[in-house]
Amino acid sequence: MQLNFDSPKPIYLQMVDEVKKALARGELLPGTKIPSHKERAQMSQVNPNTVQRAYQEMEREGLTETLRGQGTFIKNDPAMLLRIRSEMAQAAVQQFIEEMDGLGIEPTEMETMLKNQLYKGTKGG
Amino acid sequence: MQLNFDSPKPIYLQMVDEVKKALARGELLPGTKIPSHKERAQMSQVNPNTVQRAYQEMEREGLTETLRGQGTFIKNDPAMLLRIRSEMAQAAVQQFIEEMDGLGIEPTEMETMLKNQLYKGTKGG
Amino acid sequence: MQLNFDSPKPIYLQMVDEVKKALARGELLPGTKIPSHKERAQMSQVNPNTVQRAYQEMEREGLTETLRGQGTFIKNDPAMLLRIRSEMAQAAVQQFIEEMDGLGIEPTEMETMLKNQLYKGTKGG
C-alpha cells in the first residue's frame, strides 16, 4: 500500500486503486475481511476520515460489502476479480498508447522501448 | 490542446504537458512565438492567470524564453527537444510497467496486450 | 519580516529572502513550522495568495517541505543552512564589488569606505 502524498490524485482514490491491484494480483481473496478504517489509518499514516472515504468508494463500486458490526469484506464474486484485472490492464495499455502517440512515437518504437526497459540488465546469454 | 477540467491534474500542468508533446512531435518549432496568455486563455476557455502560470512553469523548466513586451518564445535549443521527448517517453514506459506490475502482470503478457491493442482490427495477412 | 511595498522587487521574493536571512542568522531552526499563508498574510498585511506564492518558491528552492493539511516546515537539512548563508553572502559581496567597480572605485578604497562606515562613531582609543 504505497501512497503518494504529492500526487494530485486524491489519496482515497489511490487507496481504492491499491486494493484493486491487490485483488488483481490475487493477494486479497474474496470474502477476506479488510482492516477497520482505524487500523488501516494507523498502518498507512493517514487520517481515518480518508480511509473511510476510500471504503465508501469501494462499496459504491461493488468491490466490498459491509456487515453491520462485523466489518468490511471483499465481495465473494469471482467474476469481479477478472473484470477488475482486465479493466485496469486495458486502461493502462490504453493510456500508455495514447501518451506515446501524443509524443509522436510509432507502435514499433513503443514495443522497442518497452522491451528495452523490461529486459535491461538482462543482457546476453 | 485538449484540457480535461475534471482531471485531478492541475490545468496549468496539463497545458505544460501539451506544449511538451507538441515539441516532441515536432509540431512546435524552436524559436516559434506562442500565443499571449490572453489569446491562449480565450482559445482554451481558461482564465489568463492560469495560462500565465503554465507559461511561468515552462520558463522555469527552460522550455521557453520571454522577451519583455514582445511575447513568449520556444527556446532555440535543439538538444532540449530530444531531451523532452526522451524524458517523457521514458516516464510513460516506466509508469506503464509499474502499473502492470502492480496488477501482477508478467512482462510477456505486457507485450502481448500492448500488441493486441496496437494492431487490433489489422487482422490477417 | 519587513517588506518594502514600493520596491520594484516583488513582495513574494522579498518574503523568500527574509526567510533565507532568518535561516542564515539561525533564528529559524530546521524542522520549525512556519505560519500558514493565512496567518502570515494577516501578520504582513498582504494577500494570502502572495504568501502562498512565496511559500511555493521556497518549496521549489528546497528550503521547506509541505505536509498535506498540516502545514509548511523548514527542511531539516543542516547543509542547506550553510549553503544559503554562504550563497547569499557571496552574492552580496559580488554585487558590492561590481557596484563599486562600476563607479571606478579601487579595491583599497572599497575597504576603506567599508571600514569607515562600519566603525564610524567608534573613534579613537
Next chain:
Amino acid sequence: MQLNFDSPKPIYLQMVDEVKKALARGELLPGTKIPSHKERAQMSQVNPNTVQRAYQEMEREGLTETLRGQGTFIKNDPAMLLRIRSEMAQAAVQQFIEEMDGLGIEPTEMETMLKNQLYKGTKGG
C-alpha cells in the same frame, strides 16, 4: 551600458544609473552631448520611449540639461560629479552592510569576505 531585462528594476532607471556611473568614473565629462533618444534606443536595443523616460528622469535629478533643438547635455557642474560618486558609493556600502548584517555576519567577517573576493587569484608574493 549593460541592461538587465530580467531585473525587476525598471530599465529606464537602470539607464539612469549607468549614466551616473559613467559620470562617477569620469568617462562622461560635464558639458558632453549625450546621444538622442533615438540613437541611444538603437544602441541599447531598447524602445525610444524607454530612453526618453530615462532622459526625463536625469533632467529631473539635475544631471542633464536640454537645449532646444541641440540635444541633451551633461550639466557643467563639477560639484555634482563628486556628489553623485559619493552618494552612490555610500549607498552601495550601506546596502552591503545591511545585507550582510541581515545574514548575521559580523563586521570582521564582512572585511574578510570582501578581501577574499577582491584578491582571490592574487595568491602568494
Next chain:
DNA sequence: GTGGTCTAGACCACT
C-alpha cells in the same frame, strides 16, 4: 484550519 488550484479584475513596465 492547511495547502493547492482557479477565476476575475486591477495596475505596472515595456513595445
Next chain:
DNA sequence: GTGGTCTAGACCACG
C-alpha cells in the same frame, strides 16, 4: 497589446 505582480474570493482534498 505583452508579460508580471497583486488583490479578492471561491472550491477542493486533507487533518
